[in-house]
Amino acid sequence: MAAADLIERARAGDGQAFRELTEPYLRELQVHCYRMLGSFEDAEDALQNTLLSAWQSLGGFEGRASLRTWLYRIATHRCLDERRAAGRRPARDWDVDVGAEWPEPTRVGEVVWLQPFPGALLEGAVGLPLGPEARYEQTESVSLAFVTALQVLPPRQLAVLVLRDVLGFRAGEVAGMLDSTVESVNSALKRARAGLQRRLPTDAGHQPPPAAGSAAEDAIVAKFVHAWESADMDALVSLLTDDVFVSMPPIPFEYKGRDVVARFCGAIFDAGRRFDLVPSRANGQPAFGAYLRDPSGISHGVGLYVLTLTGDRIGAMTRFDNSVLPWFGLPRSLPSR
Structure with a gap:
C-alpha cells in the first residue's frame, strides 16, 4: 500500500497502518536514540516515546520533509529532553565487591550509565544508505569508544554531530529538525567535532581492528x-x-x-x-x-x-x-x- 494511503488510514486511527508506516525505521531510530543517550534502556524508552508522539501528532505531518526525517526530528527532541533530565538519573548499585586486592584506578570514569547494544539488533540498522554529509563508518559510529565520547558533548552539539556526521543529513535539514538556523548548526558542529576529537582514543600506533567474523x-x-x-x-x-x-x-x-x-x-x-x-x-x-x-x-x-x-x-x-x-x-x- 502506498505511504500516502497508510498515512490517511493512520490519521483516521488505524493502528496497523501506523505500524506499517513506522516499522521500516524502528531499528535505525533505536540506534539513533542509543547514540544520543549511551544507554540501551534509555534508548528503548526514547523510541517508545517517539512512536507515541508521532502517533499523536501525525495529523500535523504536512509532508514537507520525508516521513523518515520527521521521525528523526521527533526522536532527537525526545533524546534531548532525556539528556537534559539526565542529572536526575538515579545512581545504579554496583554488583561487584571492590576488594582491597584491586589496584588503584588510573582515573574515575564520567559515563557510568553506558550500556552495550546487542549485536543482533544492529543487523537492521547497519548497512543502511547514509546521507551525503556522513563522515563516519556505521560500524565505527556504534563502537563503545565512539558512543562514550559522544556522551560528554553538550546535548545540542551531540545532536548536531550525530545528525550531520553520522547520519549525513544536510545542514538545512538539521536546522529544520532543531528549530535552528544553518549558521547555528554549523557553529555547533565545529565545536562538537573539536570536543569529540579530544575524547576519542588516539589512533597513533594502532592498527585497525580485523573485520567482523574474519x-x-x-x-x-x-x-x-x-x-x-x-x-x-x-x-x-x-x-x-x-x-x-x-x-x-x-x-x-x-x-x-x-x-x-x-x-x-x-x-x-x-x-x-x-x-x-x-x-x-x-x-x-x-x-x-x-x-x-x-x-x-x-x-x-x-x-x-x-x-x-x-x-x-x-x-x-x-x-x-x-x-x-x-x-x-x-x-x-x-x-x-
Whole structure:
C-alpha cells in the first residue's frame, strides 16, 4: 500500500497502518536514540516515546520533509529532553565487591550509565544508505569508544554531530529538525567535532581492528577465551596493547596501561576464581557472557565483556554487569560441564 494511503488510514486511527508506516525505521531510530543517550534502556524508552508522539501528532505531518526525517526530528527532541533530565538519573548499585586486592584506578570514569547494544539488533540498522554529509563508518559510529565520547558533548552539539556526521543529513535539514538556523548548526558542529576529537582514543600506533567474523578476529578471540578461562596471565598479557584500557560501568573505576590492567586481571583470578565464556557481539565488537564457576559445577553469570581490538591485540575491555545478559539472549547460569 502506498505511504500516502497508510498515512490517511493512520490519521483516521488505524493502528496497523501506523505500524506499517513506522516499522521500516524502528531499528535505525533505536540506534539513533542509543547514540544520543549511551544507554540501551534509555534508548528503548526514547523510541517508545517517539512512536507515541508521532502517533499523536501525525495529523500535523504536512509532508514537507520525508516521513523518515520527521521521525528523526521527533526522536532527537525526545533524546534531548532525556539528556537534559539526565542529572536526575538515579545512581545504579554496583554488583561487584571492590576488594582491597584491586589496584588503584588510573582515573574515575564520567559515563557510568553506558550500556552495550546487542549485536543482533544492529543487523537492521547497519548497512543502511547514509546521507551525503556522513563522515563516519556505521560500524565505527556504534563502537563503545565512539558512543562514550559522544556522551560528554553538550546535548545540542551531540545532536548536531550525530545528525550531520553520522547520519549525513544536510545542514538545512538539521536546522529544520532543531528549530535552528544553518549558521547555528554549523557553529555547533565545529565545536562538537573539536570536543569529540579530544575524547576519542588516539589512533597513533594502532592498527585497525580485523573485520567482523574474519579469521583474524576469530584467532585473537580464541586466544582470549583460552587465556581467560584457564587464568593464564602470561597468555592474557601477551594479547594486550601497551596502552590497553579497562572500564566497567556502572563502577566508575578505569584502568589504563598493560601493567595496571595485568594487576587488575590478576586480582580477578585470585582466590581460585575461574570463568566460562559464552560468545556474543555488542556494538559491532566481540563480546562474551562471563560465568563464574561454582563448586557445584554450575556457572553463574557475572557480566558481559566487550573487547576492542587493534590489529591482533586487545586495546580495550569493557565489563558490564549481569543485568545486561538477557538482552543478548544469554542465560543467567550455565549447567555443569
